[in-house]
Amino acid sequence: MCVQSSHERLRVAFSKKCGLTSTVPNFKVVNGHQPNISYPWFAALKPDLKQFPMCGGSLITNQHVLTAAHCFDYYKKEDYWKNQYTILLEVPQLVKPSPITEEHKAERVIVHQAYHPHNINNGNNFENGDIAVIMLKRKTKKTPICMPLNHQRPQYGLVVGYGATDEKTRKQPNTLMEVQVNILEGKECLQTKLRETIKEDIVCIRGQSGSYCFGDSGGPLQSRDTDGRYIITGIISFARGCKPPNIIGACTLIQYHLDWITTQIQKYL
Numbered sequence: 001m002c003v004q005s006s007h008e009r010l011r012v013a014f015s016k017k018c019g020l021t022s023t024v025p026n027f028k029v030v031n032g033h034q035p036n037i038s039y040p041w042f043a044a045l046k047p048d049l050k051q052f053p054m055c056g057g058s059l060i061t062n063q064h065v066l067t068a069a070h071c072f073d074y075y076k077k078e079d080y081w082k083n084q085y086t087i088l089l090e091v092p093q094l095v096k097p098s099p100i101t102e103e104h105k106a107e108r109v110i111v112h113q114a115y116h117p118h119n120i121n122n123g124n125n126f127e128n129g130d131i132a133v134i135m136l137k138r139k140t141k142k143t144p145i146c147m148p149l150n151h152q153r154p155q156y157g158l159v160v161g162y163g164a165t166d167e168k169t170r171k172q173p174n175t176l177m178e179v180q181v182n183i184l185e186g187k188e189c190l191q192t193k194l195r196e197t198i199k200e201d202i203v204c205i206r207g208q209s210g211s212y213c214f215g216d217s218g219g220p221l222q223s224r225d226t227d228g229r230y231i232i233t234g235i236i237s238f239a240r241g242c243k244p245p246n247i248i249g250a251c252t253l254i255q256y257h258l259d260w261i262t263t264q265i266q267k268y269l
Contacts, residue, residue, distance in 0.1 A: 157205060
């Protein structure tokens with residue numbers, strides 16, 4: 001019997017035409033900047049009666065979106081979660097609906113079994129499990145982001161989202177924002193103010209001029225590969241405030257959860 005490895009199964013499950021955009025962005029969302037391209041895999045999770053998204057997400061196949069588990073009410077059931085949001089794909093702005101934006105609803109919502117809101121920000125468990133997979137009701141032709149199929153962790157990443165641009169007022173922007181951050185090694189992470197909350201499935205980031213804030217949860221920490229494709233390194237999870245400079249944040253590490261993600265995708269193809 002031939003048994004496929006996790007990475008072999010991932011290559012089957014995920015698109016080869018991933019992570020591509022039409023132009024190169026300027027790295028120039030607290031104190032973030034509006035990108036000059038549109039990320040087709042970016043998903044905005046918007047409550048139906050709200051103007052602004054509550055969370056972000058990332059399209060990883062033609063029918064599956066990754067986001068944070070804490071974006072869903074833990075004390076509700078899946079039937080509630082499926083109707084909690086409208087999922088908008090490729091959303092460069094919110095004021096005027098763009099012709100490139102697609103609206104979707106959820107067919108399934110799978111929250112990681114290890115997730116519990118009390119696990120976040122404490123050191124009692126070895127993993128946070130702050131990750132969820134959304135299966136869309138219908139397939140899309142949008143380009144998904146690439147998955148990390150090797151163990152090389154990049155030094156820099158890009159945080160993308162509609163999160164608040166001011167920590168005090170929590171005012172959210174009408175256009176998609178991005179900011180560059182440093183991705184810290186494990187030892188560096190343990191030397192930060194998040195050291196007591198770090199688990200095996202967490203990667204730390206540091207933003208000098210800006211970082212993520214309220215409303216960015218679930219969105220991608222993305223990096224560019226040597227061939228120019230965007231890869232999802234993490235999912236925005238939590239932080240200690242979002243006022244620059246030297247903001248430290250924590251993201252769910254995708255590499256850690258590859259097996260779990262692959263299992264959910266193949267289960268609900």
